[in-house]
Amino acid sequence: MVLRIVPTMFPTVQDAIDVSSEGDSIKILAGKFDGFEVTVDNLKIFGCGIGRTIIEGAPAQGSSSGVSVGAERIILQNFTVQGFESGIFFQLSANQNLLKNIESKINRTSGFSISGTDHLVLDCVALLNGVGFDFGPLDENTTLFRNKSFQNNTEGYRNIIEARRTRFVNNLAKRNEGAGFQLSGDRHQILINTSLENTAQGIVFRDNRYNLIENKICNNLSNGIEVDISVDSIIDSNIVRNNGTDMTDAGILVNNGVTGSTIRFNKARNNSEFDIEAVPPADMNNTFDGNQCGSSDPPTICGS
Incomplete structure (x- = not known):
């Protein structure tokens, strides 16, 4: 298991994901960063906190979303994502993932767009998006606990x-x-x-x-x-x-x-x-x- 740090060790989150293996962790320091796509299973990707680590640049690879997840057993934690089509997007292939303490705001269609199965969404905030939390095709067995959805369109x-x-x-x-x-x-x-x-x-x-x-x-x-x-x-x-x-x-x-x-x-x-x-x-x-x-x-x- 390896800890990779953005931007001191890798300039972008995507660069760190692309060389990671299952079980690795990626820490994103305070600052503003481009979006990313998660394609490796069992990664932990965490920032320094809401409003400190901000994903707001170019969208994820092959996507209009800030963060696109097509893998399993991913932990995403402690950052803000803003200014995309969707803030967090779970593909149909996404399963058993955890979102914790994430703010998704000012995204055009949705703050959180969730498909797949067996997710846990905990202590997240959706603010000023199209829809706050949106559950797509074949979403099953997802649990939402202590989340907040404010002033969405x-x-x-x-x-x-x-x-x-x-x-x-x-x-x-x-x-x-x-x-x-x-x-x-x-x-x-x-x-x-x-x-x-x-x-x-x-x-x-x-x-x-x-x-x-x-x-x-x-x-x-x-x-x-x-x-x-x-x-x-x-x-x-x-x-x-x-x-x-x-x-x-x-x-x-x-x-x-x-x-x-x-x-x-x-x-x-x-x-x-x-x-x-x-x-x-x-x-x-x-x-x-x-x-x-x-x-x-x-x-x-x-x-x-």
């Missing part, structure tokens, strides 16, 4: 329909120009997240099964939680307050294509127009139990 976090089994735990979406979380795909777990002051929905999800438990969804301009075309989902113990701006909105909106789901023990107050709304036949095709709300449509689905 569309969604804070977005899955497309091919994504499977993503876990969102204790993440923040705030003041994004779209939804805080816009999720499709199957069997996701959305636990203890916060979605605040987004221009569209706090959390919107479509297609198949979800667990949505103990999230805080407040002050979003559209629906707090919107459920569409979902089967066997669980929406449990969420705090949903002060969402919506007109008669078409609700704190929790369960659309007519939702079946076999359970909406229970949620605390929904001061949402416009209803705290909980079930569009027929969703009021009959799902279970509503123990919800605390001031208003609902129909009135029978509100516990108190």
Whole structure:
């Protein structure tokens, strides 16, 4: 295992990667550097910290992204990437990679664009991008923990329909120009997240099964939680307050294509127009139990 240092030993990160072998580490000192493509498995590439090590020059080889990853078991840590098409881009061949303490900002389409399987994204920040965190084709078994997505031009976090089994735990979406979380795909777990002051929905999800438990969804301009075309989902113990701006909105909106789901023990107050709304036949095709709300449509689905 060899430690390579940029720029004292190698002028660019790419130069250091190109001569590395599995198990090597690359340290990037403070300063501004070109983008790079990771093609060697099991590398650790780390900077001196957010705002100190900055990737903002030429994009990665053969890519419009700042950092492009097509390898496995990569650790990327402690730097900022900015000013590209996408900040961090995981190719379909990327698997079992770790992103930790990375800031991705002012990138045109996405801060983080993630495909492949079994990634961990931890303590990262997406700011002023197109979409903050974007999950592409065949992303599966990715976990996001303690990340923040602020003031992006569309969604804070977005899955497309091919994504499977993503876990969102204790993440923040705030003041994004779209939804805080816009999720499709199957069997996701959305636990203890916060979605605040987004221009569209706090959390919107479509297609198949979800667990949505103990999230805080407040002050979003559209629906707090919107459920569409979902089967066997669980929406449990969420705090949903002060969402919506007109008669078409609700704190929790369960659309007519939702079946076999359970909406229970949620605390929904001061949402416009209803705290909980079930569009027929969703009021009959799902279970509503123990919800605390001031208003609902129909009135029978509100516990108190």
